[in-house]
Amino acid sequence: MNQKSKDLKRKLIAAAAALLIAFSACVVSTYAWYVYNTRAHTTTVHLAAGSSVKLQISSDDSHFGYSTDMTASDSFVGILNPVSTDNISNGFQSVKKFENVMKNGQNRFMASIFQDAEQYKDYFHTTLYLRTNASSMDIYISDISGTDKVASKPISTAIRVGFVVDGVQSVFELTDAANPEAEYNTKMGEDGEVFVLDSTKKDGSVNNTFRPFNKDNFCEYNKNTGEVKLKDGSRKLGTVTGSGAADFGASKAVDVYIWLEGCDKDCVRNLLGATLENLSVSFSGIASEN
Numbered sequence: 215m216n217q218k219s220k221d222l223k224r225k226l227i228a229a230a231a232a233l234l235i236a237f238s239a240c241v242v243s244t245y246a247w248y249v250y251n252t253r254a255h256t257t258t259v260h261l262a263a264g265s266s267v268k269l270q271i272s273s274d275d276s277h278f279g280y281s282t283d284m285t286a287s288d289s290f291v292g293i294l295n296p297v298s299t300d301n302i303s304n305g306f307q308s309v310k311k312f313e314n315v316m317k318n319g320q321n322r323f324m325a326s327i328f329q330d331a332e333q334y335k336d337y338f339h340t341t342l343y344l345r346t347n348a349s350s351m352d353i354y355i356s357d358i359s360g361t362d363k364v365a366s367k368p369i370s371t372a373i374r375v376g377f378v379v380d381g382v383q384s385v386f387e388l389t390d391a392a393n394p395e396a397e398y399n400t401k402m403g404e405d406g407e408v409f410v411l412d413s414t415k416k417d418g419s420v421n422n423t424f425r426p427f428n429k430d431n432f433c434e435y436n437k438n439t440g441e442v443k444l445k446d447g448s449r450k451l452g453t454v455t456g457s458g459a460a461d462f463g464a465s466k467a468v469d470v471y472i473w474l475e476g477c478d479k480d481c482v483r484n485l486l487g488a489t490l491e492n493l494s495v496s497f498s499g500i501a502s503e504n
Contacts, residue, residue: 268347268462269454269499275343275465282342294373295336296476298328300421302376302383304413306331306473325476326418328411337473343465348501349458353379353451353466354444356435356498360388360490367488368393371480374426375495376471379452387426388493393480410477420477435498442498454499470495 270278297306311327333339344353355377360370373388409420431449435442456463472493474481 269351269353269497270345270462271497272343272345272465273340275467278343278345278462278465294338294472294474295331296372296474296481297331297336298411298475298477299413300410300424301413302378302385302469302471303381306337307411307413307416308332308336309476310416328416328418337471339469339471342468342470344454344468344497344499345462345465346454346456346499346501347458347460347462348454348456348499350502351454351456351499352502353454353468353497353499354433354442354448355384355386355431355451355495356433356442357494357496358386358388358429358432360493363489363491367485368480369474369485369488369490371396372474372478372485373490373493374471374473374475374478375493376473377451378469378471379466382452384449384451385426386431387428387475390428393482393484395482395484396479397482410475433498433500435496442500444500451497453502 270280271282272278273282295308297308299306307328308331309325309327310329311325313324313326314321315324315326331337358375360373362368362370368391370388371391371393374385375388376383376385378384408425409422410424412419412421427449430445430447433442433444433448451468452466454463454466
């Protein structure tokens with residue numbers, strides 16, 4: 215074999231090796247939207263209600279009290295897959311297709327085409343019921359909290375909790391903490407942006423104006439005194455009406471959704487197999503006559 219043939223062979227081998235390395239990198243990146251689909255789950259969803267005037271909660275609209283555990287009474291199988299939406303009423307989307315995209319000088323497979331997500335498989339949804347004996351009571355969130363099972367896999371950073379009352383949605387992020395390995399993972403949008411999928415499309419289009427609520431939008435509830443105080447940004451979920459006397463009025467349905475926001479840049483590979491020890495939501499109310 216002459217020198218030219220040897221040089222050509224070496225170049226071909228080097229090119230093949232480089233192609234293999236590039237392909238391997240793309241395969242690793244492919245799983246950005248699938249990091250939780252084997253083991254991640256919420257182990258407990260505890261919902262509590264309380265206020266200076268009586269506010270009660272139920273998971274079946276018949277047995278009311280001041281707290282309820284949703285996991286025992288719901289058909290959720292305990293697995294959360296990354297999904298996204300800007301409007302819960304329009305449903306959630308999970309990734310269907312990836313596209314090879316050049317980002318920051320690197321070839322990456324990024325989520326580009328999406329499909330409808332499956333309830334009870336990809337995200338948690340249940341309905342709870344609130345009732346009061348006040349004439350009218352405005353309902354707020356006083357706390358949403360969760361504990362990561364493994365600190366190095368902070369699944370809480372990508373979780374959203376959504377409520378729909380009388381057709382109006384309120385979406386909260388579980389925590390404003392950041393995943394140290396955060397990296398955006400969809401074709402649309404750029405690093406540093408806050409975005410979710412446009413629920414009216416399936417091509418990866420994003421809604422850059424949507425922002426989740428956070429702890430600044432809670433109300434303040436004193437467990438010792440039962441006093442509820444509003445902050446400037448407290449988000450009202452809805453209003454429950456009652457008798458204004460000793461008897462409780464008709465219940466108000468509250469749809470609760472828990473999901474992993476796939477467009478959140480915190481939703482990346484290091485959370486593979488991550489679990490959340492528990493998730494708690496506390497409701498509080500302020501009677502309008504006060």
